[in-house]
Amino acid sequence: MKQDKHGKNHKFGMVVDLDKCTGCGSCMVACMSENNVPFKEDESRKKDSITWMRVYKITNGKSFPETEICYMPRPCMHCGGKGDHGHSPCVSVCPAVATDYDHSSGIVSQIYTRCFGCRYCMGACPYHARYFNWWDPKWPEGMENYLSPDVSPRMRGVVEKCSFCFHRYQEARDRAYVEERDDIEEQEYQTACTQACPAGAITFGDLNNPDHEVYQMVEPDAHNCGKPKNPKAFRLLERLQTNPKVYYISEREWVRKAGDNYLEGEWEKVKNNHGNDHE
Amino acid sequence: MDSALIPKGAKRCPFPVFALGIAVVGVVLLWGVYAMGLCWFKGLNQTNMDDYYGFALWIWADLAVIAIGGGAFFTGLLRYVFGIDELKNIINLAVVIGFICYSSALLILAIDVGQPLRSWFIFWHANVHSMLTEVAFCLSLYFSVLTIEFVPLILENRKLDKVPFFHNLGHNMHGVMAVFAATGAFLSCFHQGSLGGVAGVMYGRPFAFREGLLVWPWTFFLFTWSAAAYGPCFTLCVLKMFEKITKKKLVKDNVVHLLAKISGWMITTYIIAKIIDTVYWATVTAPSQGQTFMDFYSNNPFYGVWILVLEIVVCGIVPAVILTTQKFRENRKLLLVAIILGTFGVCLNRWVMVLQVMAAPVMTFDTWAMYIPSWQEVATTILPVAYGVILIALAYRYLPVFPQELELNADQQD
Amino acid sequence: MKVDRRSFLGLGLGAAAGVAVSPVAWKLMDDSSIWTQNWPWTPVPRDGEVTFDNTVCSLCPGNCGLSVRKIDGRPVKIEGRDDYPVNTGGVCLHGVAGLQYLYDPSRIKSPLKRIGDTFEQISWDEALELVATKLAEIRDAGKADSIACVTNHGMGTVPGLFQRLLTALGSNNFLSMDTMDKAWEKTLEKMHGVHGTLGFDLENAEFILSFGTGFIEGWGSPVSNFKANSSRKERGAALIQVEPRLSNTAAAADTWLAANPNTEADLALAMANVIISNNLYNTGYYVSGFGPGFDELAAMLKENYSPEAVAKTTGIDAAVIVDIAKRFAKSNAPVAIAGKGKGSTPGSAREFAAVHLLNCLAGNINTKGGAWILSPQDYEQWPAVEMDEVASQAIEKPAMDPAGSVAGFFAKAGAEKTVQALLISDANPCYALNDAKAITKAVQDIPFVVSFSSFMDETTRQADVVLPSHTFLERTEDLPSAAGMARRVTGLATPVIAPVFNTKNPGDAILAIAKAMEGTVGESFPWESYEECLEAVTGDLWSDLSDQGYAAVQETAPATRPSVDFSFVAQNPAPVEAEGTEADFSLILVPLDNVRIATGSVASSPFAVKTVPDTVLAGKDSLVEMNPETARANKLSQGDLAVLETPKGKATVKVNLFEGIMPGVIGMPRGLGHAMEENRYVSGKGVNINELMGPVMDAASGLDAAWGIRAKISRA
Amino acid sequence: MLPFSFEWAWDAGHLLFFGGMWYTIAILGAGLTYCVGKTILDTMAGKGPHH
């Protein structure tokens, strides 16, 4: 029996409303507990602290009392790369195909048992979304009882990262299969961070599906590598052509500007027609 | 005491002195082996690397030894393929150095990966689009070429050479060495380049990213060229060290000057290319990604513009001028300055192209990452140096590494 | 036959070749890498059938509904319960990390008895007998009134059982930890003459004027507030934050008024002045509800709180004060809220009254989007307590702290040393109260301390007997909402897992102790088990509680509108000043609440600690926040080690520069510095600010109104 | 690496890359085989070091 690839391709993505995000950290912990992320005695060295979802605090750089802050949750961006061909910065460099781009879902996977720990992908990722298991994961006695079987605990010496809770997609599809449905509903597959966010700042769905909220929020332009048409929406480091699938929305201009590097004077030119410059 | 093994007619220091020297270096070696054991058994938490600085001292050491080991492939290419016969007097040294450098590189890589027992995945499950895959393949293949090139030299040992099989094997291998050398040069061009490509293809890292030709970023060509250019500098450095330690002249000046001259012209062409590359990157590539040249050289305690000046002017233009000018390169002191600067320069280039890439922030709200290696990293980096010293000392003592040695030291023979 | 070198060579080569053409090498190469993929020391979680259990979180007063995902009955993940009225699916990081509390290394695994400086494991029977005997002894000695009890919060049937036990024993000294709820209660007594608490309908408010509340820092019911904040953005409702530091709430607000510390009341009074002098107060309410003192108030405000004068005290422009006051008064649904940070400490009566004055003037009492005066939780139907003569006599004696303040109680206990026994349930006063070291000393001086904690926390470490409780995931308990919520929901926590250790529900422990004490004490507790008690006492609510896991007690604004007595504010009470003199301590230290750090009786989970930024905690060091200007003046720079000194003590901290904090003010995170050795993921990190702060008792309310303390800092 | 390893594909990338690799290995292998073979013949023919 020849199958098509389960209908048309999805392109799962995320929209984070930075004006709603309060920096509470629920997404980080929801992610950690969903994905069996280990913890160690000292997690204050953030450069070796595994947080698939990390909330950055950014400021407008002005002095008291003109200061403003904004929290920016940063999962893996699941970059599609130039032209959305799947050549994300990390996938293209992995020597052993331990990370790959799934064209049917747009998700960048990480296979822990394939990874041999060269860390090239980490160097290639400008978002620092990838984490290395410098230590053996260890849980206090008895605590391993809360580990979920849906995500395998990682061993020492491999790289890990946000998977958009892909296992939830698998589970949703399993349910669809036994109910003999062809595809899943928008609400059936939501990431753990989206589900937990008490502020409702995170929206998750299929960027290829006009019925999905994420699509309506950012209006991704399929002919322009998913560039948002919504002028309040932006992506991190879009100019590098990584083509991320995580979008941010903010009313605040300085926040949108902080999303990318601009030479002097460049922002003034693009800020008002951001997203429309292809027209 | 070990005279039976020492090349006929050559004068070597008394065995106890030699043994003592080896023992001293051996202690350093053991220290490195201990650190290596820690890294293997306890994991990479023994290092000070982190998620920002995933490539650190080791990868630099790796790239650096491969670059300075480039003398082997380049001299081999000149000697066997281009037929510059004088170089036969220094080719053995180049090969031994190359062998040490490449075996060290492989050893360092084996410590550097998080899962050494899975290293073979890079071959079996190769992603052919990854520069690192290319590095791994060419590196291991080229190492086998170096081994092939090294074997005949070993077989020339006075005792081994007595065995007809070994004698004939050495002879026959010499006969087809050009084929091996040519293959080695081909492999070397690719993996030296791929190492450059490793940095250049990271389009998420504006400091490293370079446009290029087909699948190869400009750094690919720059790395190959620089290894060829600077590699001989290191070969000459080692030669000078030998001459200093043994208090003997081992290679004739005309050979040294020839290699120095070739190296000088290579450096000259390389440094012009490097300047063009830097200017293009600073004025076109990086600005297209919204970053200015100074973004990469300020707001951090270490990576200032000085590093670029040091690399290009002090360690690039200066040795180039010295080595291309006959008067200068024939001045012993200036020659020494030039080859040391050259060796340092290529190491510095590798440092910058690996570590500064990791250190420079890309997201606007990110910060420079700084790092100081742990003692385990230092020890495992010194380990190959100690191993190299021992191997090269053994080679010098027991193998006819320098064909001109006897001729040049006729008065000292016993 | 001569075995020579070549034989060996042949042997070796033959072996190598033989092995090479057999599967050994290849299989071993493959298997050894597979071994690294299945290292026996990396756990493999068991798979099985997925089920979901509902329960209610009691880690903070927010009481969110939880949905616990289980695999073959083993809880693996906590999620927010979608159909729960408080949090509708959202959940805070502490709740999500709830399973870590189950297996917390500092959990107490069985009842304990103190032997010198250590604890010995004993059986439940022995432990309960011990407590019952000791309490009976004290009672027999005629000191029933010297038995005290401190619980974390005072609501629901578990605290109810503790209170009942004390009453049956003959003591009035039942206390719950001090929070802003107590301050609101005092405010309501003073301004409306009613007993109750205040809830804020933030989901429907159109103009939220917050005086230093950590509205989204964990104030009140955190998840419900996060949701209100998001819906506020959608419906265009304004949030104005008054605070000397750019907190997350200030950052999320439409306007941040960086008023000088401790001038919130002045600002509120100036705004009240603007409202009154412009006749912008609610005329309907003026007619129906404005009681005594209004004219005196107007005159007093006019004299003392002109926008210009207050501009000087607060540092806020007079024009801004006027503008905000007018917008507040003109809004359809304005609401002013107080209670600094998470509201886990009370504040000064003056400040709460001044803020509530704005609500009264706007006439938003018991209106949609306003402030709701809620009567005390009264669904519990307890039978009368049986009291023998001893109890009846002892109960006549006044409580040790008439204001009902825990801080006041411990101050007195420490000074007079009359308390004979202390029962502590789910509270951690030795950590959480100001001047924690003095509190610890006071607890040490009490001859018999019984802790009902689940964890070996700072207070439990001082206990003589420990009767360990189930954690919230293992126990049944009714949990009434509180903490500034307008809607009232009572949730029912139900066990999602069988007890991991040899622990008991504190309700059952109380029943057992009471039963062991014969006579009227035992008779006052006629139930066989806590669950039976719960079902009986919750009465009408039980069917909703047991069917849907919660009961909605109040969903719309109360119909009545109590009248306002302005005389307390009109007297212009004096502000509560920070301890210390400016001459000795030029700076002001304020505690910073952060939703990622648990501050109350429960310590943070390892996951929560992991989310704490390195600008708050670095290794074992707390970082204090200061303006670069303050740092320059004190010759400090980013990351410096510094000694922070207050009248109460010294601590070594690190410096974090932040433009968003007012010069002259030092901010220090609250919730760090736990001493719970068994849990090295949480303990020993940072400094407990409560050891640097002292209580400042507010004469007007009898509560601890400390909001900060004078301090100085220098390079270490 | 070999056509029956999981990632193998008959595409230009694999053919070029592994083509180059196997070609190189073949050259090295052939060279070594030649050397060893000739050496065996030489040794059997009695060639050796001359003094």
Added chain:
Amino acid sequence: MSNSIINILIDGVFMSELDEKTENGSVGAVEEGASGEQKAGGDSGTGYGVLFFIGAFVVCFLSGWLLFPNLLYSKKEQPFNFNHALHVEEMGGCDSCHSFREDGSFDGIPKTASCLECHEELLGETEDEAIFVSEYVEKEKEVPWLIYSQQPDCVFFSHAAHVVKAGMDCRSCHGDIGESTTTKTYEENRITGYSRDIWGKNIWGMKKNSWDRMKMDDCAECHQEETGSKGACFQCHK
């Protein structure tokens, strides 16, 4: 000089058979003799060498093929015998015991509770039945079956996708297990902890039937055939 210990050592390392000569002669003599000895001793040495080579080759080759697999796997017996054939006869197809849960997941080996309907009391007189009832049913314990087709933790396998969506037969992967009347010995790889059935009975990993092996390549082979792609990594890995 010529008698020095060091030289003997060196000779020992490099060419041991020269030892005897060294003792009696000068270095020069040794060198002279060495080449002669080389030729003379060459034949017999090579002869023994070849003999040893062949011997070692045969021994290692055979042990690699025959002994090694036995050493590599430890053998474990199931708690008691299970008769699949009998149950299929009584109950019907595989899915009467191995079924899907409502959420689409596959429940694998049935829990003891689901056997109670028939096995509440002893059913038949076999020893295995007695063990089952007395040890597990009465004690309400689960039987610790060793699962032949157990994939490691890193593998996600969707029975729903294969059985429901693709309509595959259980046999394609599990073979004739339904016709078995006894449980075979479970063999566990001592290094990896895998069941031998994953790699396949054949130590080279060769297979005749689609169910002989359950390695990633087997999944890929079928996926390639059926869907035109080996699939994304995440499809089967977690």
